[in-house]
Amino acid sequence: MSEKMVAIMKTKPEYGAELVEVDVPKPGPGEVLIKVLATSICGTDLHIYEWNEWAQSRIKPPQIMGHEVAGEVVEVGPGVEGIEVGDYVSAETHIVCGKCYACRRGQYHVCQNTKIFGVDTDGVFAEYAIIPAQNVWKNPKSIPPEYATLQEPLGNAVDTVLAGPIAGKSVLITGAGPLGLLGIAVAKASGAYPVIVSEPSEFRRNLAKKVGADYVINPFEEDVVKEVMDITDGNGVDVFLEFSGAPKALEQGLQAVTPAGRVSLLGLFPGKVSIDFNNLIIFKALTVYGITGRHLWETWYTVSRLLQSGKLNIDPIITHKYKGFDKYEEAFELMRAGKTGKVVFMLK
Numbered sequence: 054m055s056e057k058m059v060a061i062m063k064t065k066p067e068y069g070a071e072l073v074e075v076d077v078p079k080p081g082p083g084e085v086l087i088k089v090l091a092t093s094i095c096g097t098d099l100h101i102y103e104w105n106e107w108a109q110s111r112i113k114p115p116q117i118m119g120h121e122v123a124g125e126v127v128e129v130g131p132g133v134e135g136i137e138v139g140d141y142v143s144a145e146t147h148i149v150c151g152k153c154y155a156c157r158r159g160q161y162h163v164c165q166n167t168k169i170f171g172v173d174t175d176g177v178f179a180e181y182a183i184i185p186a187q188n189v190w191k192n193p194k195s196i197p198p199e200y201a202t203l204q205e206p207l208g209n210a211v212d213t214v215l216a217g218p219i220a221g222k223s224v225l226i227t228g229a230g231p232l233g234l235l236g237i238a239v240a241k242a243s244g245a246y247p248v249i250v251s252e253p254s255e256f257r258r259n260l261a262k263k264v265g266a267d268y269v270i271n272p273f274e275e276d277v278v279k280e281v282m283d284i285t286d287g288n289g290v291d292v293f294l295e296f297s298g299a300p301k302a303l304e305q306g307l308q309a310v311t312p313a314g315r316v317s318l319l320g321l322f323p324g325k326v327s328i329d330f331n332n333l334i335i336f337k338a339l340t341v342y343g344i345t346g347r348h349l350w351e352t353w354y355t356v357s358r359l360l361q362s363g364k365l366n367i368d369p370i371i372t373h374k375y376k377g378f379d380k381y382e383e384a385f386e387l388m389r390a391g392k393t394g395k396v397v398f399m400l401k
């Protein structure tokens with residue numbers, strides 16, 4: 054193994070990133086070193102690349118980017134047990150403390166001391182990467198690296214879709230970005246029908262149909278609520294899954310969900326949102342879930358088994374696969390333009 058490696062690094066507190074050559078890191082106590090086989094871009098990486106307000110408040114350059122990964126363990130640090138050189142792994146991004154009130158209640162996804170690797174530490178957009186041993190997830194060889202790297206965002210989609218009963222339920226999904234597209238795949242694999250998707254981008258509405266959406270709506274040109282009512286004989290949908298972070302979509306979904314229906318909210322809104330709570334939530338007796346991260350480790354088992362079942366139609370979602378990191382600027386610009394589903398860097 055060479056002592057140097059290539060990495061995509063946020064080198065400066067400004068727009069963009071650089072492809073740099075750095076030392077291959079050594080795993081410390083409780084850490085493993087992996088050779089990266091595949092890694093994929095998350096919307097959060099785009100925020101860091103664009104250097105938006107949130108990124109400026111959280112990221113401390115210089116720092117290697119990226120947090121979605123599949124790789125092979127090449128070195129194990131002192132004190133690590135149960136992980137061997139050669140293991141094929143992915144990683145949970147939330148580094149949790151195990152000591153806080155949330156962790157002690159088993160609610161690790163809302164650990165009050167969460168650190169996120171690739172956000173608060175060096176990440177995985179590199180030939181090799183350090184992963185805390187407590188965050189390592191072992192993959193079966195049957196899951197190819199380009200799927201295995203998507204397990205982390207698939208976990209967000211699984212927690213959103215499967216927060217309540219879904220088989221045989223009518224569903225509205227607002228937002229068919231990478232996460233909404235994964236949500237469509239999970240909903241269809243889980244027996245939902247019809248799955249109605251509201252998405253302003255034609256490119257992404259077409260992707261939604263390829264993934265299995267039964268109906269697609271352009272919210273900028275059609276009346277979402279009317280379309281949903283027409284499709285559901287005036288009843289509304291049983292389940293509303295919000296993946297856009299658009300306040301208008303939230304309001305439309307709350308109007309379109311049937312009384313006593315279920316709502317899962319994953320999308321992050323640009324700021325405070327004004328909602329008619331009395332008429333859209335309380336008098337409709339809705340069950341509303343806030344979704345963040347992944348339940349550890351239950352969600353990872355669900356994601357892995359869904360992938361192994363072969364029922365998740367995620368091939369159309371992987372719209373761009375790059376060999377190595379050389380075209381990383383093109384990848385980020387295409388993502389920024391909304392012209393992608395998931396973008397994967399293959400390093401095998």
Ligand SMILES: NC(=O)C1=CN([C@@H]2O[C@H](COP(=O)(O)OP(=O)(O)OC[C@H]3O[C@@H](n4cnc5c(N)ncnc54)[C@H](O)[C@@H]3O)[C@@H](O)[C@H]2O)C=CC1
Pocket residue numbers: 095096097209227228229230231232233251252253254257272296297298299301302319320321322344345346391
């Ligand atoms: N809660 C959590 O743990 C996490 C939340 N997120 C959030 O989930 C959301 C989805 O993530 P990505 O797919 O990566 O985001 P994205 O920004 O790529 O996709 C959002 C989609 O919503 C669409 N959209 C915009 N306005 C709309 C409207 N009025 N109606 C319907 N669709 C509309 C956009 O065209 C876009 O395709 C984002 O807000 C992201 O910040 C992402 C990761 C974790």
Ligand SMILES: CC(=O)[C@H](N)C(=O)O
Pocket residue numbers: 095096097098146169172205206209345346347
């Ligand atoms: C911050 C992230 O983007 C990450 N995917 C998460 O689930 O927290």
Ligand SMILES: [Zn+2]
Pocket residue numbers: 095096097098120
């Ligand atoms: Zn992410």
Ligand SMILES: [Zn+2]
Pocket residue numbers: 149150151152153154155156157164165166167
């Ligand atoms: Zn904790």
